[in-house]
Amino acid sequence: MEQEKDFKKILKDAGLKSTIPRLAILKILSELKNPMTAQEIHKKTKGVDLVTLYRTLASFEEKQLVKKVNLQKDSVYYELNIDHHHHIVCTDCGTMEDFELCDMDRLTKKIVAKASNFKNIKEHVLELFGICNACAKI
């Protein structure tokens, strides 16, 4: 299980102690195909307190290991903060797909040129919603 060493290094580099809950959560996050809610992640941990999970996600987010994703749902989704991407979500069945192309630098330049109170854009949220091919056929 070399993976564990990687996780320990990630935590160390982030200035976080390597604890059992953190390693477990990092492993789970690294295996996720899609962003997931705290409650869903919690079910996968078996033994990590939900409070610890929330605190862990918060510290991971602070250290930029994790980011929150908003999918127009009641609760927040989390995923590892690697390679910039966005999501297309099926509003029927919830299926998701990632996409990388967003070309936001170009767009934000144009927007900032017109904006009266902002020159300095740091982040953007972009998510698409539609009907996946499977649902469309029904």
Place this chain on the structure above:
Amino acid sequence: MEQEKDFKKILKDAGLKSTIPRLAILKILSELKNPMTAQEIHKKTKGVDLVTLYRTLASFEEKQLVKKVNLQKDSVYYELNIDHHHHIVCTDCGTMEDFELCDMDRLTKKIVAKASNFKNIKEHVLELFGICNACAKI
């Protein structure tokens, strides 16, 4: 107060009865400069029950009169669903500014061309976050 007739027409066209709370809420929404939380809107109503407010916002949303805006905060923001636009939010002070330019049709075409499970995009969420000029000067 010709405005009230307009509001009644809006509600009628949407298939909603014209009630005192609804007219009051519609008026408040029409006067908002920025999206606002249910709790904030509630404070402005004086007399409308918070539950009624939530139900009204839900029915307005269902009839496309209102849309939810997610601003990376704990609660949901609402605004009238007129003229398509997005927001730039200052992560320091919360100041907001609208922008119209988003050119999403062009982008979604490109994205869909690459996507494996989606041909049909219906909506998009796009919000920018940065530091407003006033905060940047400090």
Place this chain on the structure above:
DNA sequence: TTCTAGTTGCAAATCATTTGCATTTAGTAT
């Protein structure tokens, strides 16, 4: 004017997320 489905308000429930605090532990200094 009557009638009824749709609407409201209140109380109480729910659900996600957070806080307080006493106990435990990782990782450094001895």
Place this chain on the structure above:
DNA sequence: ATACTAAATGCAAATGATTTGCAACTAGAA
């Protein structure tokens, strides 16, 4: 290795947004 301290954990309880149940109340059609 051992001792130490700040950081991390778990439990219970709190918080805050939003929802639900239900009885009383209208808007607006007949």
